[in-house]
Amino acid sequence: MNQGAQLSDEEFELIRSLVYQRFGIKLGDHKRSLVIGRLQKVLLSGGFRSFKEYYDHVVQDSTGRALLTLVDRISTNHTYFFREREHFDFLKTVVLPEVTARIKGGQRQDLRFWCAGCASGEEPYSVAMVISDFFGDNLSGMDVGILATDISVSALEKAVTGVYPVEQLAGVPPLYRQRYFDPLGKGNWAVREELKRMVLFRRLNLMRSEYPFKGRFQVIFCRNVMIYFDNPTKQALVERLYRYTEPGGYLFIGHSETLDQASGLYRYVRPAVYRKV
Ligand SMILES: C[S@@+](CC[C@H](N)C(=O)[O-])C[C@H]1O[C@@H](n2cnc3c(N)ncnc32)[C@H](O)[C@@H]1O
Structure with missing residues (x-):
């Protein structure tokens, strides 16, 4: 199921402190919908029923691959040639x-x-x-x-x-x-x-x-x-x-x-x- 999995306050807190501790990226309250939008597909393709289930998987994955996918989805890679x-x-x-x-x-x-x-x-x-x-x-x-x-x-x-x-x-x-x-x-x-x-x-x-x-x-x-x-x-x-x-x-x-x-x-x-x- 998780088309439209809900993100509880606790789950948002877990995910944002993980992203902050590991990558220094600060996700303010206004980034809540970004987290939902960008991770929804990952939840769906991995068959996770909730953000908590997904979070547990990320922290338990000893290969570090799940963490990489997480930061890949969360980070903003916008750039262009000769910017500035x-x-x-x-x-x-x-x-x-x-x-x-x-x-x-x-x-x-x-x-x-x-x-x-x-x-x-x-x-x-x-x-x-x-x-x-x-x-x-x-x-x-x-x-x-x-x-x-x-x-x-x-x-x-x-x-x-x-x-x-x-x-x-x-x-x-x-x-x-x-x-x-x-x-x-x-x-x-x-x-x-x-x-x-x-x-x-x-x-x-x-x-x-x-x-x-x-x-x-x-x-x-x-x-x-x-x-x-x-x-x-x-x-x-x-x-x-x-x-x-x-x-x-x-x-x-x-x-x-x-x-x-x-x-x-x-x-x-x-x-x-x-x-x-
Ligand atoms: C908005 S882009 C900027 C790209 C380019 N420097 C420019 O100005 O167009 C920010 C980049 O920083 C990277 N980034 C964010 N946190 C990082 C970290 N902890 N270590 C390395 N790169 C990181 C992101 O993956 C993203 O590609």
């Missing part, structure tokens, strides 16, 4: 010239960027296009790596495939579409291999206390991810991101987000851009 275009202009006009100067000055040989909370890949591919365009023919001689991570398996699968319907390419400048995509037919476009090779997709829960990275990044994008977190969670995450930013490196956040300056970590550069000094 100002960031890409800043990347091109300020950050990449600076990084190049450091490489030429021998301070660093490689280029390491991280998109934390990359959803279905539009953000890291946009970064890759800007980098590729900036370096042009010189790119082949450079060591460039864009790490792109997310908690959502289904979003990452889409990202790795790199195939997008034409409507999703609306933000891609025509020249970039021509250079970096191939038409697949049926209104789908595929990201070209040379661009895909620049991006490494991995699953990573940003709530981990340590991240498995050896080096630090010159640029971290963590945009429109912290909006789902409460202040203590956000603050702790920013401290972790700071550890993985190289001195002089940048943190880009969403334009609707703010960083608490009281911590004295990153310095404000311009809207939604911060720097580790």
